[in-house]
Amino acid sequence: MVSLIYKHFASVYDRLMKDVPYDEWAQFLHQAIQRYGNGGNRVLDLACGTGEISYRMAELGYELTGVDLSGEMLAVAQEKMMKKGFDALFIEQDMRELKGYKPFDAVLLNCDSINYLLKEEDVVKTFQAVYDHLNRNGLFLFDAHSVHKMEKIFKHAVFADNDEDVSYIWKCFDGEYPNSVIHELTFFVNNGTDYVRLDEDHYQRTFSISEYRHMLEKCGFTIVDITDGIFQSPDIEQAERIFYIAKKS
Structure with a gap:
């Protein structure tokens, strides 16, 4: 069982997260996909929450699918996408057990969602599920809290x-x-x-950069970049949030 099921949080999540720089975040992801990706536009927003990143990626021209464990979160995300005029598929599913999808060109896992997996085996299981659902040269982009x-x-x-x-x-x-x-x-x-x-x-729970690197490589990924992304810390080891970009060869 994943360690978090949002019970009431969906109703207040967006108000609590109102200061998150989602526009810059989406641009960072878009630029990384354009720079390192395979040219495709099928994107899976894993643990998509209320869809703040999802609809911004749709606005940037991506064909979006969203997955989350919380039906309440997905309902909010679906409503936002419809109001923006986009047609997107949102599915309630455990990110460790993805199934039923055609391969994607990029998979996103934003807002430290990976840190809700407390066991290394679950992180590896998620990484492997992502790898198995990517096209050749597809990208996996996620962020995690730093050990610091x-x-x-x-x-x-x-x-x-x-x-x-x-x-x-x-x-x-x-x-x-x-x-x-x-x-x-x-x-x-x-x-x-x-x-x-x-x-x-x-x-x-989080893991060190070397531990995440090892788990990604164990699943077959090639590391493209490890960065502090939009937050620009002078020392990545002291950054609060670390972004990982990996590619399926």
């Missing part, structure tokens, strides 16, 4: 925010595995008349 972020920024930290629509308290604790953390989240959501409390626990 897990150990030095998240652990034992408390974050809080208070605004008119959504307020939250976010506490971080040591997880069971190396380089893992438990996010204890409490939201207070304004429903128009009063505030509703929602509670969620999220479990994340």
